[in-house]
Amino acid sequence: MIRSIRGAVVALSSSLLLAAAPAAVAQAPYPAKPVRLVVPFSAGSATDILARIIGTKMSEGGTYQVIVDNRPGAGGTLGATGVAKAAPDGYTLILVSVGHAINATLYPRLAYDTVKDFAPVSLVATVPNVLVVSAGSKYKSVHDLVTAARAAPGKLNFDSAGSGSSTHLSGEMFRMQAGIDIVHIPYKGTGEALTDVMAGRGDMMFAPTVSAMPFVRQGKLRALAVTTARRSSSLPDIPTVAESGLPGYAFDSWFGILAPAGTPKEIVDTLNADIGKALAAPDVRERLAAQGAEPKRSSPQEFASYIQAEIGKLAPVIRQSGALAGQ
Incomplete structure (x- = not known):
């Protein structure tokens, strides 16, 4: 009889400990893990x-x-x-x-x-997007791109990180405000798109400065303009799209x-x-x-x-x- 009671007490104690374990974890101060x-x-x-x-x-x-x-x-x-x-x-x-x-x-x-x-x-x-072309591109300014696009509708393209991305919409706003016909080429990410622009397979891209500027500094890309209404404080020498011939452009x-x-x-x-x-x-x-x-x-x-x-x-x-x- 005593042995049975002791067994029941041990079993009950074990059950209480197991039941309390999750509560103890839940009450652990944040943060308790990565x-x-x-x-x-x-x-x-x-x-x-x-x-x-x-x-x-x-x-x-x-x-x-x-x-x-x-x-x-x-x-x-x-x-x-x-x-x-x-x-x-x-x-x-x-x-x-x-x-x-x-x-x-x-x-x-x-x-x-x-x-x-x-x-x-x-x-x-x-982070402003920045309009970039390959370092070897013949386009040296926004004016050059717009002039070329108007002379040959549908011949120039712009890469993006994917349909509907900020890099895509920046380009669409550019296309609409400049009144030009340029072809959107969507990729699965910024890195892939920039790689093709650097190789000259893409004519241009409105890329995040975070991704593009290292390549600009390495001489692999040429930055033509930033998409913000005002010049970026960290990129003061790069003009805005608006001051490069498209007043009112801002993204x-x-x-x-x-x-x-x-x-x-x-x-x-x-x-x-x-x-x-x-x-x-x-x-x-x-x-x-x-x-x-x-x-x-x-x-x-x-x-x-x-x-x-x-x-x-x-x-x-x-x-x-x-x-x-x-x-």
């Missing part, structure tokens, strides 16, 4: 470069490690779908670009809601970090603070400036409003470009 930062584009893309700069700095604090996980495909929607469905525990994040706002209009039937399925953490940086690219919807506010605030510290570090600011990127931290609420404003602003451009899926 954080996965999904990049929905290929290695070498602007998003990838920024993710590695920021992720490395966040990992230096020793509190936790940020692991960059490239999940390219479907214009960034593949990676976004995975993160939208991930556990809202702060251990899965995504670094999105302006393409996140573009996709809200570009794809009528996404597997996620661009606004409702994510918890904005912080804007990270703004901005941006990058920011999101978590799955439902992520606790205290975790979002912790991540926002850590991102702020990383962006404030002199070496990070120097590395971003070298890529033509300007650090731009925001509060989670500011980033949420910014995304919604961008969706509204870009929707008509996408529809006019013909990039809308199904058109």
